[in-house]
Amino acid sequence: MARIGRVVWTILSIFIVQSLVFGFAVLPAFLFWSFIQHWPLTRSQESVIEPAIIAMSLVPAYLVFAVALILLSAWSTRILGWRTADAAAWRLADLEWPLLKWSRYMMSTHMVRVLVGTVFRSSPLWTWYLRLNGARIGKGVYINSLSISDHNMLEFGDGVVIGENVHLSGHTVEGGFVKTGRVRLGRGVTVGLGSMVGIGVDAGAGCQIGALSVVPKHSVLAPGGVYVGVPARRLERDAPGPSAVEVG
Ligand SMILES: CC(C)(COP(=O)(O)OP(=O)(O)OC[C@H]1O[C@@H](n2cnc3c(N)ncnc32)[C@H](O)[C@@H]1OP(=O)(O)O)[C@@H](O)C(=O)NCCC(=O)NCCS
Structure with a gap:
């Protein structure tokens, strides 16, 4: 029973932290993109130019997102103490706290790997x-x-x-x-x-x-x-x- 509780809390904490990290990382990119959309220069252009300016703002918006995700994800693992312990040997079947805590560090890294590393490695x-x-x-x-x-x-x-x-x-x-x-x-x-x-x-x-x-x-x-x-x-x-x- 305790093991199930540990696993549920681990999944829940990963979900909460990653939702916050991802959400706050998307925010500046979203604000940047909506600024471009409402920029007077964009709105005053011919009908073909307007979507072109908006489309070209996608790559800079992604860059803003990537930098924000790196900063927030690394900051969250640091303040939460999600790190790999040295010289450890954890039995997988036991699903003890140190193993589950380590899995949270792996999950945070994985999110940045997929969303940023794929492009910037x-x-x-x-x-x-x-x-x-x-x-x-x-x-x-x-x-x-x-x-x-x-x-x-x-x-x-x-x-x-x-x-x-x-x-x-x-x-x-x-x-x-x-x-x-x-x-x-x-x-x-x-x-x-x-x-x-x-x-x-x-x-x-x-x-x-x-x-x-x-x-x-x-x-x-x-x-x-x-x-x-x-x-x-x-x-x-x-x-x-x-x-x-x-x-x-
Ligand atoms: C290991 C390495 C640096 C050796 O280069 P080198 O000093 O010029 O050596 P050589 O190419 O003359 O090879 C020497 C011997 O090692 C063997 N050898 C070389 N690389 C090998 C490898 N990766 N695995 C197994 N054997 C290898 C060669 O077959 C040769 O055997 P032989 O003497 O029986 O004919 C090079 O082969 C290598 O693997 N470089 C990897 C580069 C890389 O991936 N960089 C990452 C960024 S792109």
């Missing part, structure tokens, strides 16, 4: 959102992927590049448990497109992870190394160092 706006939503990210970082979650568990140094469709998050589900861990990418690390980086990975500065590679959880990658394959192995022609991923 790889742009500075997307990096900015991840930073506001808890990630520690250096300068000149480009993230061309939507499969990046548990932002407060991520630490990226200056110049990190994350390729298209990389999966990198601070959680994994194994054997009925949700497990969490931090992921650190040092300065100048590149993660090749389509790769998967597990929880607890620590990649040294300048290291490159090849396209379509899998870096197992808790791996430590040497600085400057080039790692490829499934599981990722270090290319032997690199500077002296371990010939394979060191599992810490």
Whole structure:
């Protein structure tokens, strides 16, 4: 019975918070659009020009909405304390509070991912959102992927590049448990497109992870190394160092 109560409250709180966040994010875009509609210049134009001006105001209105949603969503998760806990192991079937609280953070992130990330991933706006939503990210970082979650568990140094469709998050589900861990990418690390980086990975500065590679959880990658394959192995022609991923 208590479990049902927890689930109902979780769904209800997600619904209430996301309705407020979405509603207040739409508001400035709506006001902007109605201003354009009633603008004397718009109204004084020929019949073909008027709908053209209104239609062209849609993209700026969407931009206003996107910025407002990023700010409000990140602000709401921060003040509500919706974050991923470090080194946790929650049994899915128990649906305990820490797991449900974490699911609210995931849901908030998902809404911004769908409504903003689809258009703006790889742009500075997307990096900015991840930073506001808890990630520690250096300068000149480009993230061309939507499969990046548990932002407060991520630490990226200056110049990190994350390729298209990389999966990198601070959680994994194994054997009925949700497990969490931090992921650190040092300065100048590149993660090749389509790769998967597990929880607890620590990649040294300048290291490159090849396209379509899998870096197992808790791996430590040497600085400057080039790692490829499934599981990722270090290319032997690199500077002296371990010939394979060191599992810490
Ligand atoms: C890993 C990478 C950086 C290596 O580039 P490189 O140093 O020029 O190495 P090479 O292309 O000479 O390849 C060296 C060896 O690694 C192998 N290799 C390269 N990339 C690989 C990959 N992703 N998976 C498996 N093997 C790979 C090559 O087949 C070659 O093997 P061989 O010596 O047996 O012939 C590059 O191949 C790569 O995957 N880049 C990803 C770029 C990317 O996705 N960027 C994201 C933004 S678009």
